Every structure is written in structure tokens, then in C-alpha cells.
Amino acid sequence: xxxxxxxxxxxxxxxxxxxxxxxxxxxxxxxxxxxxxxxxxxxxxxxxxxxxxxxxxxxxxxxxxxxxxxxxxxxxxxxxxxxxxxxxxxxxx
Amino acid sequence: xxxxxxxxxxxxxxxxxxxxxxxxxxxxxxxxxxxxxxxxxxxxxxxxxxxxxxxxxxxxxxxxxxxxxxxxxxxxxxxxxxxxxxxxxxxxxxxxxxxxxxxxxxxxxxxxxxxxxxxxxxxxxxxxxxxxxxxxxxxxxxxxxxxxxxxxxxxxxxxxxxxxxxxxxxxxxxxxxxxxxxxxxxxxxxxxxxxxxxxxxxxxxxxxxxxxxxxxxxxxxxxxxxxxxxxxxxxxxxxxxxxxxxxxxxxxxxxxxxxxxxxxxxxxxxxxxxxxxxxxxxxxxxxxxxxxxxxxxxxxxxxxxxxxxxxxxxxxxxxxxxxxxx
Numbered sequence: 001x002x003x004x005x006x007x008x009x010x011x012x013x014x015x016x017x018x019x020x021x022x023x024x025x026x027x028x029x030x031x032x033x034x035x036x037x038x039x040x041x042x043x044x045x046x047x048x049x050x051x052x053x054x055x056x057x058x059x060x061x062x063x064x065x066x067x068x069x070x071x072x073x074x075x076x077x078x079x080x081x082x083x084x085x086x087x088x089x090x091x092x093x
Numbered sequence: 094x095x096x097x098x099x100x101x102x103x104x105x106x107x108x109x110x111x112x113x114x115x116x117x118x119x120x121x122x123x124x125x126x127x128x129x130x131x132x133x134x135x136x137x138x139x140x141x142x143x144x145x146x147x148x149x150x151x152x153x154x155x156x157x158x159x160x161x162x163x164x165x166x167x168x169x170x171x172x173x174x175x176x177x178x179x180x181x182x183x184x185x186x187x188x189x190x191x192x193x194x195x196x197x198x199x200x201x202x203x204x205x206x207x208x209x210x211x212x213x214x215x216x217x218x219x220x221x222x223x224x225x226x227x228x229x230x231x232x233x234x235x236x237x238x239x240x241x242x243x244x245x246x247x248x249x250x251x252x253x254x255x256x257x258x259x260x261x262x263x264x265x266x267x268x269x270x271x272x273x274x275x276x277x278x279x280x281x282x283x284x285x286x287x288x289x290x291x292x293x294x295x296x297x298x299x300x301x302x303x304x305x306x307x308x309x310x311x312x313x314x315x316x317x318x319x320x321x322x323x324x325x326x327x328x329x330x331x332x333x334x335x336x337x338x339x340x341x342x343x344x345x346x347x348x349x350x351x352x353x354x355x356x357x358x359x360x361x362x363x364x365x366x367x368x369x370x371x372x373x374x375x376x377x378x379x380x381x382x383x384x385x386x387x388x389x390x391x392x393x394x395x396x397x398x399x400x401x402x403x404x405x406x407x408x409x410x411x412x413x414x415x416x417x418x419x
Contacts, residue, residue, distance in 0.1 A: 048116035049134045071132035071142070074123045075096060 027057045029088065037064055037081040037088070045079070053081055060092040096128040097143075104146035104170030107131075112161035115140035121155050122148075141166060146173075200233045204264040210271050214252055218269060221249055227265060283321030288312040 013020045021028040021041060030038040039055060039062065046054040046061065048071065053064040069083040110118045119129045119142055132142035144152060146168075156163050179185060205222060207215045222228065225245065227236060236242070239258040246256050246267075254272035258265070286302065294310045303320040306312060 045116055045120040047114070048119075048132070048140075069134070071119075072130060073097060074119055074129040074132060074142075076123050076126065 025058045027062060034085045035082065037085055039079045041077055042079060060090060063089040063091055097130045100145055101170045104172035105143050106146060106168050107141055107143050107166040109164045109166050110140045110161050111138055118159060118161050125151060125155060127151050199263060202231050202233060202263060202265055203229055205229060206264060207267045210269040214271060217250060221246060285317045285321050286319035288314055288316045288318055290314050
């Protein structure tokens with residue numbers, strides 16, 4: 001059943017022009033230059049240090065590297081990261 | 094950022110989390126629904142972050158389940174400031190006292206100013222005010238309104254024409270105007286009616302006094318029109334006066350004659366003609382009548398018994414005269 005849903009969803013997005021992030025439950029990452037990264041729809045925080053932030057998403061992990069990281073705001077499924085970002089990486093499961 | 098807005102007013106604390114993987118503690122926090130902000134990694138095993146003051150009990154609950162050490166780094170916001178303030182009892186008492194003193198001292202009359210009146214009246218006003226209870230050092234609550242005070246002062250001090258009472262902060266400002274009590278000079282002796290400006294006499298009626306001018310006479314300012322001095326009409330060389338005298342004499346003669354006739358029996362018609370002639374001659378009907386009646390009533394006839402019937406007859410004569418000829 002779940003497999004069937006997962007297969008159906010991209011079709012929904014394609015034919016009904018629905019926002020893909022909401023339907024596919026993918027993280028939405030908004031970066032403002034190097035200084036801000038705003039991540040929505042993540043599934044939990046894995047690690048957070050001065051230089052690295054790792055988040056869980058539906059399909060794997062998101063790894064953000066840089067320096068001087070501060071989590072400006074933390075809400076369920078939302079994170080605002082501040083600092084100097086050098087790298088955003090998607091790591092598959 | 095909406096969640097962290099206004100956190101200063103509700104108060105927030107910076108917590109320091111110590112333990113293995115401290116960031117996971119914050120992860121648990123947001124999982125429960127506690128907003129966390131400004132999370133920083135300070136060391137290998139430490140993390141700091143801000144949480145609202147109202148969420149502290151929830152954080153304690155989370156801590157129970159986990160193996161973290163939590164300490165408060167600093168507390169910020171109005172509730173904490175107030176708390177600190179309330180702890181300093183002497184400071185609190187001092188501020189309350191100072192507020193009380195300001196209210197207390199600003200409700201006391203410090204000065205009563207009286208302006209615009211001479212010193213003796215000023216003293217009187219001040220004394221009167223003191224009797225009302227208005228003097229430096231009284232409560233403002235106990236006093237009447239300025240309008241009432243003004244009314245009272247005007248009533249109690251007759252020398253005052255007007256007084257303005259105004260309360261300006263802690264001073265009472267009174268501005269008075271003294272009433273000038275002028276005693277009218279009594280005039281003695283006879284007085285003349287004097288022309289105030291130049292003009293021509295158009296009409297004249299003199300009930301008392303000697304007329305000094307005629308109808309259609311031109312008078313200069315300061316000229317005597319009617320003299321009040323009845324005795325000094327015998328100044329030589331005054332042509333007008335001589336004329337007047339002549340008329341008076343003729344009138345007097347006529348009167349005497351009339352009286353004689355009235356005393357016995359009078360034939361009205363013939364005498365009326367005479368009277369009318371005389372009147373036309375003098376051209377001063379009003380003066381004539383005025384003079385005649387005046388003299389008659391107050392002057393020559395002194396006998397009471399004689400006067401009354403005479404007067405009646407004379408009056409009827411005049412009434413008929415008026416009816417027929419005038």
C-alpha cells in the first residue's frame with residue numbers, strides 16, 4: 001500500500017501541478033547567500049556542532065558544513081541556521 | 094521568528110546543556126513543542142540555547158528522562174528584572190516613599206500671592222483667607238473651589254470691586270481690584286443752568302429760577318441760561334435782565350388784578366382777553382404758567398384759609414382758558 005502511494009505521488013505533482021515539497025514530504029531548503037539556511041520539513045536533528053549540521057529527512061540526510069553555526073530558531077520541522085555556509089550535501093540512506 | 098518575538102516581556106533563560114550529544118536535548122525540546130533559539134555549540138559536550146521562562150517546567154520534565162545536566166546561564170526579561178527589584182526591599186520602600194512624598198508635597202499650598210491691591214487691603218485679604226483656612230501649609234483637598242473663594246471674598250470684603258482667584262499648582266494667585274468709594278460733593282447754594290455748547294434756544298420751560306435768555310436767542314458756551322440766584326436780579330446795565338424784570342412786573346400786576354377780581358366776582362371773558370394779550374406779549378407761555386403757579390402756590394399768599402379756595406378758582410380758570418384758547 002505504501003509503495004503504491006509513493007508511486008502515485010509524483011504523478012499527482014505532475015498532473016495537478018501541486019507543490020512538490022508538500023506532497024512528496026521533501027525538505028525545503030532556502031539559503032540566503034552564505035549566511036542563512038532555512039530548512040523546513042526535516043525529520044529531526046542528528047548532529048549539531050560549530051561547523052556541521054546534520055538533519056534527517058524522508059530519504060536520507062542533509063549535511064550542511066561551514067563555520068560559526070548558530071541555530072537561530074528551532075521549531076518542530078523547521079530550523080534556521082546562521083553562520084558561514086560552505087557546503088550543502090544530500091546523503092542518501 | 095514569530096515564536097521568539099516578545100520573549101523579552103515574558104522573560105527567557107539561557108540554558109547550558111551538558112552531556113553526550115547535547116544538541117539532541119534541544120531536539121527533544123522542539124519535539125515536545127518548546128521553541129528554542131540561539132542554539133550554540135560551546136564545547137564538545139556542551140550546548141547553550143534560549144527558552145521561554147514559561148517552558149522551564151517542561152524542560153525539567155524532559156531532563157528527568159535523559160541524562161543531561163542543565164544549568165541556567167542567565168535570565169533575561171522584564172519578569173526577572175521585576176523579581177530582582179522586588180528582592181531589594183529597601184529600594185522598593187524608598188521608591189514608594191518618594192512617590193508618596195511627591196504626591197503629598199504637591200498637594201500642599203506653598204504660597205498665597207495677592208497682587209493689584211494696596212498693602213492694607215492685601216493684609217485684610219490675607220487675614221480673610223486665613224480665616225477660610227487658606228494659608229501656606231494647608232492641604233488642597235480641604236479647600237473650596239477658587240470660584241467659591243472668590244464669591245466669599247467679594248462678599249466679605251466690601252472694598253473689593255473684583256478679585257481673581259486662581260490656583261496654580263501649589264500657589265494661590267489672587268489679583269484684586271480695589272473699589273474706589275467716592276463720596277459725592279454736596280452742592281451748596283443756588284446753581285445756574287449754563288450752556289454747555291453754543292446754540293439757539295428753541296423751546297423753554299422753567300419751573301424754578303430766572304430765565305436769562307429768550308426764545309431764538311443765540312448762546313455761547315458758559316452763558317447762563319437760567320439763573321438760580323433769584324435775589325441778584327438787580328444788576329445795572331444788563332439789558333436782558335431789565336427786560337425780564339419788566340415782564341415779571343407786568344405779570345405781577347396781572348396777578349394782583351386777577352386776585353382782586355377773584356376775591357369779589359370776575360368776568361372771565363374780558364380778563365381772559367387781557368391775559369391772552371399778556372401772554373402773546375411775553376411769548377413765553379410755559380414760563381408764564383410756570384411762574385404764575387409757582388408764585389401762587391409758594392409765594393405771596395400765606396394765609397391758608399384764603400389760599401385753598403383761591404387756588405381752586407384759579408385752576409378752573411386756567412382749565413377753561415386752556416380749553417378755549419390754547
